[in-house]
Amino acid sequence: MTVLYNGPAIFAGSFRVFFFSAALWAIVSLGLWIIYLAAGVELAGDVISWHAHELIYGYGGAVVAGFAFTAIPNWIGRTPVRGGTLALMFGLWFIARLSAAALLFDIQAMNVASVSEILFFAMFVGLAAREVIAGGNKRNFKIIAVFVLFFLSALVANLNRLELLEVPFLPWQTGLAILLLLICIIGGRIIPAFTANWLKKKLVEDGITNMDDQLPIMFNKFDVVVILFTVLTFVLFIAGYSGYTLFVSVAAMVLHVIRLMRWKGMKTFSSPIVLVLHISYLWVPIGFALLALSGMDLIDETTALHAWTIGAMGSTTLAVMTRATLGHANLPLTDSAVLTAIYTAVNLAAALRIMAAFMYDHYDMLIRASGGMWLLAFGLFVLKFGPIHFAKSKL
Structure with a gap:
């Protein structure tokens, strides 16, 4: 049964809010990076790690969420995630990005950025798993497994930058590998x-x-x-x-x-x-x-x-x-x-x-x-x- 939606158009489908916001963040985050490289502006913190993290988990996280909640309803024949639920998930992503931008100007928002990002990925994976399990399409369980790996990678990356966990590798490289794995699986x-x-x-x-x-x-x-x-x-x-x-x-x-x-x-x-x-x-x-x-x-x-x-x-x-x-x-x-x-x-x-x-x-x-x-x-x-x-x- 088709459920009518009368809320804001931007929250009518995940591709709307997350694709649009991902593209904007691709512009803003690179703009800040260019300011750092070309204009000689002094920015706070480990800027290289910030640049990599925001590309992988900021931009990449938004695109994957936008794709997942657009594709999954087609796979399983369920109503798309939209409205208030989608707005809440986007809000967590947006707070993480706003706080991440503040970090570059030495505004202490690391805890807010990391907690918001962890909650965003947790909500994203939880909802995706719920939809696929409810649809009973076992063929797509492996995609959920990759989403879980992406969440765990983001979790490790954020615990690492909060200095709560020390790992012998660059966490964002793990996130990149998982995104490339998704490209290989879905692209195939x-x-x-x-x-x-x-x-x-x-x-x-x-x-x-x-x-x-x-x-x-x-x-x-x-x-x-x-x-x-x-x-x-x-x-x-x-x-x-x-x-x-x-x-x-x-x-x-x-x-x-x-x-x-x-x-x-x-x-x-x-x-x-x-x-x-x-x-x-x-x-x-x-x-x-x-x-x-x-x-x-x-x-x-x-x-x-x-x-x-x-x-x-x-x-x-x-x-x-x-x-x-x-x-x-x-x-x-x-x-x-x-x-x-x-x-x-x-x-x-x-x-x-x-x-x-x-x-x-x-x-x-x-x-x-x-x-x-x-x-x-x-x-x-x-x-x-x-x-x-x-x-x-x-x-």
């Missing part, structure tokens, strides 16, 4: 599926009826092997086994390239909204390749991390946020100049950041250009999709 389902849907229509238009060898290979045992090997690589990397990481990173790169080739992305160049999914996933093996190079002391490790954060995370999340917003607002999933600009800008941001590692004489210029492209991508998203997120819901 939606990328070939969306590509197949688009290719079938195109092949029919071209008069091709024998499609068997033209379509992507769907999720199978090979994908399971790739994901398990990816988990092993991340574990070795986070644990600091650099010698082993070098070899497994190369193997992981090869496996992900093979996986990507199975999805027929080379056939999608005429549709940016489909092609961007393949380009976004390409940053996963690029990150492993750069990680291997860092293991040989040829580049800095942060270059590989930025391939994953700006490239894999940034591009994938924007691709998903644009598609989900259009789809759930009952707007056509068609390409446009704005969408192409968004996808181009975020991928240029990743490419320029990596180029900086190889063109050190132009390092500062390339870093600023990368930041500018990131701001452009998310600025265009806010301008294009913000009005849709705030439009009156018909649900």
